[in-house]
Amino acid sequence: MKENGPTSDDMKIDKEAEDVQLSKCYENCEEYKYYQDVFESTLISQFGLICDRAWMASFTQTAMMLGLVCGISLFGWISDRFGRRNALILSTFTDVIFMMAAAFAPTYWTFTALRFFVGVASGETPRWLVTTGKVDRAVELMTKAAKFNKRSVDGIRDTVNKSVEELNLKDNEAESLNYTDLFRTRKLTLITTFSFMIWFVTGVCYFGLNQYTTVLGANIFFVVPLLGCIQIPLAPLTSLITRVFGRRASAIGTYIIAGASMICLIFIPAGTWVSTMLGFIGVAAAFLNFCVLYIFVTELYPTPMRNMGFSISAAGSKFGATVAPFVATLKPQWIASTIFAILPIIAAVICFLLPETKGKKLSDTVEK
16 A cells, blocks of 8 residues: 655656745746735736836836937927916826826736826926016015015116027027927037937936846835935035036046946845945936036027927936836846946046036137
């Protein structure tokens, strides 16, 4: 009579179970068990975004950033056509609706489509009252500010009127320009091309490192709030470093710091306080770089085409942001660290080819 002990088949199954590796796909797997120690349910577990569907998790972030690119143009036109306040109210209202709807999306593609429209509703470009000709309102606000700061209010209206006249002259010249004029001369072509490239790198690094740092093994409930908090005091620091070191040197320095931290991270195992600290340094440098480029790139263009030049250059960061999620989730981990290390170094080299703008008089005319 055969004893009721483990059969050879049972022992084979037990042996295979011992050899199972985490985060690895198996052809004969009947069911995957998701890690639920931190979150009971996630986008990945809800829609099964693993194995041959793993890329779809990153694509959701890409879709939202593509929506942001579209939204900047759409709400920019709405603000010009129907007013800034109406555009702001519409974008905010639309944003809230789509964000709430995304929480109840029944399928992955529905969720991704809703996230795309969240991105669309997040784009708007504000302009100052003076540029829209609302002189009285501008004078009123400036007078209040002057009184609050105990400054003289004499000559405010004359100053505003003079500014409006100058802006009208510049706007008349700007109206005759289009985006092809950004490539009118060799100098403008290089500035536009290089500016787009460094903005692209900044978009990849800033958005990518924010996501990458959360997967280095530290407590996500500690990392995410801290990543946000460390960026608050860094914003005003931008003004100081650009005044002391100049625009170009500040951009190069922040790129090098971000790249260096990622080079070190290649050799540091995840899950240690050192890897988390290096991630924080990388994010902080990328954020500072973002702020520096707002100043640096804007000053590279002559006044009549400054808005066009900045918008097409800054669009590079949006395209970089669409790539960032895919880079941040690359396996093994050292590949992502290597890419995040190489890109800032390349951008730093490109910055050497751009002129320093600190202390230089900004051009008010377009070169023929």
